[in-house]
């Protein structure tokens with residue numbers, strides 16, 4: 001355990017290349033050299049969704065723990081859930097380095113990692129090891145799955161992953177929105193999406209617990225126009241998807257981004273994606289009549305940002321980029337802020353705030 005405040009460690013981490021800094025962080029987490037914070041244990045923040053109990057609504061987004069190596073450490077830092085992955089069936093190296101970039105002025109990140117990961121076998125062994133541990137912290141573990149770069153039949157990869165991991169997942173996120181795997185975002189088109197979800201549902205019926213199957217969530221890009229959003233909303237309702245994860249990184253480049261950084265290829269995350277993602281959450285909440293649970297992500301760096309996403313329609317929230325700038329204290333801090341915000345608005349439970357920005 002290492003309980004140094006993040007502001008002490010941050011200068012050393014930020015002196016390193018972003019991916020190197022991440023590797024150092026992961027190595028500390030895996031070796032128990034991580035801070036532990038007393039998780040906020042307040043019934044007003046406990047969320048029950050898909051028959052799963054989330055101790056609080058603040059989760060760590062996919063991409064941080066790609067190989068499921070630090071589940072325990074992450075939950076001990078006060079997160080109510082962690083989404084591990086994206087895992088692909090075969091291990092792959094991803095794109096050439098450097099492939100992750102910071103813009104500290106705008107608290108932004110660009111990445112074009114391209115799903116580097118150690119593959120299904122290592123991932124599965126890590127998840128199994130975690131679940132076998134005694135005295136596990138409370139918390140939910142979602143598995144984020146994707147396809148290998150050289151796969152020409154995407155559904156085959158998603159199904160292979162569900163077949164192998166079906167008994168281990170608290171929930172599955174189907175990642176069809178990373179901008180760094182050629183062709184992946186085409187799976188968001190209606191016919192492709194319907195066919196993919198059909199195959200995934202068949203696989204789930206074969207490979208998962210019949211009485212309590214893991215919910216299937218679809219993770220979408222923020223770069224969808226209104227027509228596409230409409231079409232996808234109808235499709236996911238029709239296909240019986242269990243929830244949406246909104247959103248992944250954006251290909252947009254607002255003018256104010258720092259010179260040099262702005263021209264890097266890849267997906268932009270952090271503060272610059274915040275309002276866009278909140279807008280999409282609101283749109284999908286309305287398009288699905290408030291009936292499809294949403295995990296809201298994109299540029300959340302404090303309780304007010306999280307609360308905005310919740311009022312827009314998110315039942316749970318996640319973050320990644322803000323950890324780079326504010327450190328692991330963030331999960332507990334956001335929980336505390338949320339409790340204050342609920343009290344201020346007179347809500348006795350977080351679920352009462354969901355979607356209150358709209359009149360349905």
Ligand SMILES: Cc1cc2nc3c(=O)[nH]c(=O)nc-3n(C[C@H](O)[C@H](O)[C@H](O)COP(=O)(O)O)c2cc1C
Pocket residue numbers: 061062063064066085086100109111113115144175178219247248249269270271273297298299300318319320321322
């Ligand atoms: C370095 C990096 C790697 C990421 N890798 C993945 C990934 O493997 N799978 C995925 O679904 N999302 C991935 N994401 C996207 C995040 O999960 C999240 O959707 C996005 O960054 C917006 O949230 P944020 O602004 O809080 O970072 C990645 C993001 C970053 C910054």
